[in-house]
Amino acid sequence: MNDTALLVTNLLFASVRMAAPLTFAGIGESVSQTSGVLNIGVEGMMLGGAFTCFLVTTYTNSFLLGILAGMLVGLLFGTLHALICVTAKQDQTISGLAINFFVLGLTSFFFLVLFGQASTLPDIKTLPVVPLPLLSKIPILGPAFFSHDLLTYVLYIVIILTTIFLKKTDYGIQLIAVGENPMAADTSGIPVKRLRYFASMFNGLMCGLAGSYMMIVQFGFYIENITAGRGYIALAAVTLGRRNPVAIFFVSLLIGLTEGVQFTLQSLGVPIPSQVFSMMPYLVAVIVLLFSIGRSNDPSALGVPYDRQERS
Amino acid sequence: MKINRNIIHYIWPVASVLMTAILLLILIGVDLGSAFSGFFRGMFGNIYQISEVLVKTTPLLLAGLGCSIGFQCGFINLGAEGQLYMGALASSVVAIFLGHLPHLLLIPLMMVCGFLAGGLWALIPGVMKAKFGLSEVIMSLMFNYIAIQFIALAIRTWLKDPEYPFPMSQPFTESAQLPRLVPRTRLHIGFIIAIVLAALVYIFLWKTARGFQIRACGCNPRASFCVGVNVNLNIILSSLLSGGLAGFAGFVEVSGVQHKLMDGISSNYGYLAVMVSLLGSNHPLGVAIAALLLGALxxxxxxxxxxxxxxxxxxxxxxxxxxxxxxxxxxxxxxxKEISHE
Incomplete structure (x- = not known):
């Protein structure tokens, strides 16, 4: 009985670790999508954040500077995306794709130039674990959810704050209005462009944070293209969680759990190919998308650039 | 003044890209002269290099044509990567299990299977968009990863060559390989097929009624619906053709270049195809030029x-x-220019 409890706790603990970057990025993307800006560039922004965070932490030995630098790079590319999609009114999917390529190229280029000659992979310290008093004493759930590092607690706070922001504040409602009907929002005096810029930049910040989390909590080292498709899984999580921060967290937990189960099964010697598990989040996303037929709650203006002078 | 403006309009994109390249080269401290001469000699230094450029161009052109058909109809196909893999898988299965068939029978069979596999893989998001209004963007992206993992699974289990420790399929027989165009290069007949298909796509989209309908649905689905065009049918058809061409690119890659199925047969061709299509303004001629440019790059x-x-x-x-x-x-x-219009 005790062994099972320990196993469950360990699995959940690992799931939270896996889920956190997905949730950070997913929350950013859901705010962006709510305002009508689809950003496929999540992958690239996460990668850019991760690389910058790794670089700055390596050279300054400061976690805080690393995180800030990672977020700054994310912010930069989020702004670029807004510039292309909101100001220049270009196709959002292609812009995101271009950002992914651009960042993948830049990070690989600089990684090779800076660390290509090194014989050992450079690594950085990871954040220390700070168990929360009282909460971490809850059996099973306590050690799994409340015995993490500070950045994970930041995630919990971000989840709560974004939920309140989207559901309870004027700005949140305005954001939804901009995503549903930008023309009506514009007519009632809501600054459509400014809100879309804000949402896109917030997305960049969150993706940079997700990348930083991967560096200073999850991995502690960097290799080329370390995100390896996690940005796309985050997109799937946003679709599954229907742009609801809490739901995105639980979906990400589930995805993290499948990865955890995979490692456990492999260590027990159960012969299930890892590809089956890698396929899982995407398969589940597709299946849930199929179930959401007819009940889609996508913002009406998702992916559509807003032009004040154009009649709709 | 106005001419100046126009020149700037054309020059600043080229200049900024060039400046970035030079800046990065200076940053790593290589000799600019040798870097650039290497770059251009690599593109058309000798017949082998030129043939390599064309080998790279072929899948980009095919998948790019596929994406352009989708875009013309408003079907944002980001799933070319997955469709390419499925096409490669289907033609590989044919090549391996029917490898004893004669050349003239086997190659067309592989073509058809590659085309159909890619097409059907794209048809799912296509039908979902047409019938149920689901976003094809996310859907086709998800299908990429499912396809890639599926192929990775296949070449590690039921399609694996038992004689090699690496995850790859058996090498194709002679009759399952596309013939070479130029001896001692990798340039194969698939390049010619791709050019012909580009011409066919042009004729289809611009010279037939169905092609006109497809383009009309992309421009304004509601107006098309109002004049009696079956918008859903056109979306489904364009998704089938779009994925089919990407699947065909997969067939060309395995049959013309790799001669076996393995991980990473596409070096991001599916995603590059989206950009090829954009840079070529979704027009077959533009797509061909863009594919050549990216291949050369x-x-x-x-x-x-x-x-x-x-x-x-x-x-x-x-x-x-x-x-x-x-x-x-x-x-x-x-x-x-904009102001002068108003």
Whole structure:
């Protein structure tokens, strides 16, 4: 009985670790999508954040500077995306794709130039674990959810704050209005462009944070293209969680759990190919998308650039 | 003054991309002369290099044509990568299990299977969009990863060559390989087929009624619906053709170049195809030029790595940069023209 409890706790603990970057990025993307800006560039922004965070932490030995630098790079590319999609009114999917390529190229280029000659992979310290008093004493759930590092607690706070922001504040409602009907929002005096810029930049910040989390909590080292498709899984999580921060967290937990189960099964010697598990989040996303037929709650203006002078 | 504006409009995108490249090259301290000469010699230094460029161009052209058909109809197909893999898988299965068939029977069979597999893989998001209004963007992206993992699974289990420790399929028999165009190069007949298909796509989209309907649905689905065009049917058809061409690119890659199925048969061709389609304004001729450009860029980058030790990731940076400035070029440096219109 005790062994099972320990196993469950360990699995959940690992799931939270896996889920956190997905949730950070997913929350950013859901705010962006709510305002009508689809950003496929999540992958690239996460990668850019991760690389910058790794670089700055390596050279300054400061976690805080690393995180800030990672977020700054994310912010930069989020702004670029807004510039292309909101100001220049270009196709959002292609812009995101271009950002992914651009960042993948830049990070690989600089990684090779800076660390290509090194014989050992450079690594950085990871954040220390700070168990929360009282909460971490809850059996099973306590050690799994409340015995993490500070950045994970930041995630919990971000989840709560974004939920309140989207559901309870004027700005949140305005954001939804901009995503549903930008023309009506514009007519009632809501600054459509400014809100879309804000949402896109917030997305960049969150993706940079997700990348930083991967560096200073999850991995502690960097290799080329370390995100390896996690940005796309985050997109799937946003679709599954229907742009609801809490739901995105639980979906990400589930995805993290499948990865955890995979490692456990492999260590027990159960012969299930890892590809089956890698396929899982995407398969589940597709299946849930199929179930959401007819009940889609996508913002009406998702992916559509807003032009004040154009009649709709 | 106005002419000046126009020149700036054309020059700033090229200049900014070039400046970025030069800046990065200076940053890593390589000799600019040897880097650039390596780059251009790599593109058309000798007959082998030119043939390599065309080998790279072929799948980009095919998948790019596929994407352009989708875009013309408003079907944003980001799933070319997955469709390419499925096409490669289907034609590989045919090649391996029916490898004893004669050349003239086997190759067409592989073509059809590759086309159908890619087409059907794209048909699912297509039908979902047409019938139920689901976003094809996310859907086709998810299908990419499912396809890639599915192929990875296949070549590790039921399609694996038992004689090799690496995850790959058996090598194709002679009759399952596309014939070479030029001896001692990798250039194969698939390149000619791709050019012919580009011409066919042009004729289909611009010279037939169905093609006109497809383009009309892309421009304004509601207006098309109001004049009695079956919008859903056109979306489904364009998704089938779009995926089919991407699947065909997969067939060309395994049958013409690799001669076996393995991981990473496509080096991001599916995603590059989206950009090829954009840079070529979704027109077959433009797509062909863009595919050639990207193919040359890739080979030039490889050669630059050999001659001057520049990481090939520079090519990826340049590519992303090209697309970003291409998107922004419409907005910046065109102000005067817009005002004169009003």
């Amino acid at each position: 890739d080979i030039g980058g490889l050669s630059m790595q050999r001659s001057a030790g520049v990481p090939t990731s520079l090519t990826t940076v340049i590519l992303g940069m090209i697309v970003i400035v291409f998107l922004l070029r419409h907005h910046f440096g065109k102000k005067e």
